[in-house]
Amino acid sequence: MTKPKRTRERQRAQRGRGSVYFRERDQLWVGELSRTADDGRRERRYVTGRDVDTVNEKLDELRRSWKRSPATRRDGSMTVGRHLDGWLSRMKPTVAANTYRGREQHVRVHLKPALGTKRLDRLTVRDVERLLNEIVNVKGLTARTANHVRTTLRIALGEAQRDGLVAQNVAALAKAPPVKTTEMRTLDADGVRKLIAVVSDTDEAAFWLTAITTGMRAGELAGLQWDDVDLDDGVLHVRRSWARGLDGGFEVKEPKTTKSKRKIPLTPEAVDTLRLLRQRLEAEGDAVGADPVFTDAAGQRI
Secondary structure (H helix, E strand, C coil), rough: CCCCCHHHHHHHHHCCCEEEEEEEECCCCEEEEECCCCCEEEEEEEEEECCHHHHHHHHHHHHHHHHHHCCCCCCCCCCCHHHHHHHHHHHHHHCCHHHHHHHHHHHHHHHHHCCCCCCCHHHHHHHHHHHHHHHHCCCCCCHHHHHHHHHHHHHHHHHHHHCCCCCHHHHHHHHCCCCCCCCCCCCCHHHHHHHHHHHCHHHEEEEEHHHHHHCCCCHHHHEEEHHHEEEECCCEEEECCECCCCCCEEEEEEECCCHHCCCEEECHHHHHHHHHHHHHHHHCCCCCCCCCCCCCCCCCCC
């Protein structure tokens, strides 16, 4: 069935609610809405759909969004670097130390040197794509690193867009470099049996057997304390991890998510080796409550 073309009657019917018209080349209905900021700048947005009702619903949602975030005057003195500095300071108290450290490194090493002096409201998609290409093809880093940098910029510009400092998030629109996936190499059952046989007579037997049979992360193993281990029931509780803090040193921290807190059943072999380890440490005056389960010769967490 042939769809109607754009008409003057339809434009008048939509006056005050944005214009809606049919686009022949891709057989889509298009809705157009514009507004004026207090500095006279015009902002225009488009939505599309397969039918008029869908487009009008999208326009209604866009109008509601604009009411929540009115168009404001662009700050011509605001640079990308200045915005990133402010964003980092606002983000720091709200995220884990490792997350902040990674974002700060992206800003310091990649984003500010390449984009820092540009006016925030004049940053373009091509600027971002040029930086991502440079990270991979000039600096020789991986596409995954470039994608992480893009994610950091996308989050920072999302705040700027929310605050009316930019009309669109150019990092979200930029094409991400393709990431090459490689198959992870893991031990098969025979390899696991050989590893257990090698470590079973060493002082680290309990550590390796617990790691192999529970799949715990390295930080979770290092953060494990004796009051997390119930040898009678044959289970352990993951309640904390050993992670790097904001000052650069390591500290015991809560897991990032509630799902990370979990109860893990232990194999009989793991229970036996942990019991032997505990008996040895208790004989030496250790293995009490909040003491770490796995330590080196100096008594420091592994």
